[in-house]
Every structure is written in C-alpha cells, then in structure tokens.
Amino acid sequence: MSTTSIKTIFWDIGGVLLTNGWDKGQQQRVLTRLGVDLADYDARHDAANYFWERGLSDARTFFNKTVFHADAPAYNFSFEDLWAALCAENHVLHKECFDILASLRSIGTYKLATLNNESRELNAYRLDAFHLRPYFDYFICSGYVHEMKPHPGIYQAAIDISGFPADTALVIDDKLENCEAAAALGMHAIRFESPAQLSNELAQLGVHAVYA
Structure with a gap:
C-alpha cells in the first residue's frame, strides 16, 4: 500500500x-471511597449513561440520576467534589x-x-x-x-x-x-x-x- x-x-x-475516562474500575474506586452504594449506582448507571455518553444530557444530570437522586442519603460531598475525583482518575x-x-x-x-x-x-x-x-x-x-x-x-x-x-x-x-x-x-x-x-x-x- x-x-x-x-x-x-x-x-x-x-x-x-x-x-x-470513567470505566468500571474507576467508578468502583471513586464511589467506594466516597461511600456511595455501588449496587444502587450500578442499577441506575446504564439508563443514565446512554444519554450522557451520547451528548444528550450533561454530567450533572447523569450524577443526579445515579448518585444524588431523591432516594440517596445526604452525602458529605458535592457534584464538584465527585467531578474532581473522576478527573483525577485520568492519566x-x-x-x-x-x-x-x-x-x-x-x-x-x-x-x-x-x-x-x-x-x-x-x-x-x-x-x-x-x-x-x-x-x-x-x-x-x-x-x-x-x-x-x-x-x-x-x-x-x-x-x-x-x-x-x-x-x-x-x-x-x-x-x-x-x-x-x-x-x-x-x-x-x-x-x-x-x-x-x-x-x-x-x-x-x-x-x-x-x-x-
């Protein structure tokens, strides 16, 4: 050729x-460290991720649906804290x-x-x-x-x-x-x-x- x-x-x-950028291993490390229920997150992930990775929703919406949803406990971290932890996983x-x-x-x-x-x-x-x-x-x-x-x-x-x-x-x-x-x-x-x-x-x- x-x-x-x-x-x-x-x-x-x-x-x-x-x-x-945000694979299964990265999710487990970050969310476990922050005290998020992984089973609950996993159950919500695919439906929310479909729209997020296709540019049909934004990051805040994705995490509002998977982490900061109405049934979640009151976490001592913010979306900004979670986003910073996510970004720190990238190398x-x-x-x-x-x-x-x-x-x-x-x-x-x-x-x-x-x-x-x-x-x-x-x-x-x-x-x-x-x-x-x-x-x-x-x-x-x-x-x-x-x-x-x-x-x-x-x-x-x-x-x-x-x-x-x-x-x-x-x-x-x-x-x-x-x-x-x-x-x-x-x-x-x-x-x-x-x-x-x-x-x-x-x-x-x-x-x-x-x-x-």
Whole structure:
C-alpha cells in the first residue's frame, strides 16, 4: 500500500493514549471511597449513561440520576467534589503514542482526528488537561455525534466528515469490536496492543512514524 492510500487516521483516546475516562474500575474506586452504594449506582448507571455518553444530557444530570437522586442519603460531598475525583482518575497511558502522534503531525501528510466514546464534558477535560488538541485536526466523539462505537453511525459520520472515501481512513482502537465495525464500512483498522506493535502495523500500511 502506498503512503498516499491513507489520508485520515482516527485515534481512540481511552486505552490508546490515555486511561479510560470513567470505566468500571474507576467508578468502583471513586464511589467506594466516597461511600456511595455501588449496587444502587450500578442499577441506575446504564439508563443514565446512554444519554450522557451520547451528548444528550450533561454530567450533572447523569450524577443526579445515579448518585444524588431523591432516594440517596445526604452525602458529605458535592457534584464538584465527585467531578474532581473522576478527573483525577485520568492519566497518560502510553507516552510513546504521543511521540507517534507528534511524528505524524510533523510529517504533515495525514489528517489526524479522534474517534472516541466519551461524554462532552469529560472529552473536553481530557483534550485540555492532556494537551491533545494541537495533535489533531478535528474530533469525532460520541458526545458530539450522538452515537457510540461500535454502532456504524459514528463511523459513517467520521467518514463523511473526513471528506474522503472509507478506504482512505485508518482507525486505531484497543477494542476488537470497534475495529471490526470500522472494517465493515471499508475503513482500515489497527487493534492497538502496544506502541511498538502500532508503529510496526502503521509501517505495514505505508505510514512511517517514529517514537522515542
């Protein structure tokens, strides 16, 4: 495959560049520390999360439905305290992936975009806190397009927004089902395992990036 075949590279964020934003383990750590009934939270989570991660409600609404609801005890922490604890769970996962990103940015051949499942507020926090914005040309997020991977709608939105055919797009994602969904629409996909593996598979597609 020639280097001109790939025009747009879509990056997942959680599991590739950063830790996940608010996964099951993070929820358990934060909510247990704050004294929240996990069973009650879990029973309410999915219904509220459907709207939150699709950008159809905000963070305060999500936590009002799952933590600060009418039947909950009077907690000694606020929404702001909970949000700060949530944000503190976020960290860089692979610095080398940032090196790969910087290399691709410096080459200037490819459009670089995110393609991730995240609420609007948490996505904005992560883009700013970890200085991700300068690496990317644009951002495709479930909170913006109102659909989540692996639903084909979010991939079709990414293809349409790119302005190029599906077979010129490459998706980098740590989840097999998300890679399979991208491939089903004709996109190239790399299932991320490590920075070295990613660099090798990029090279096989004619995309040569270096990392420290």
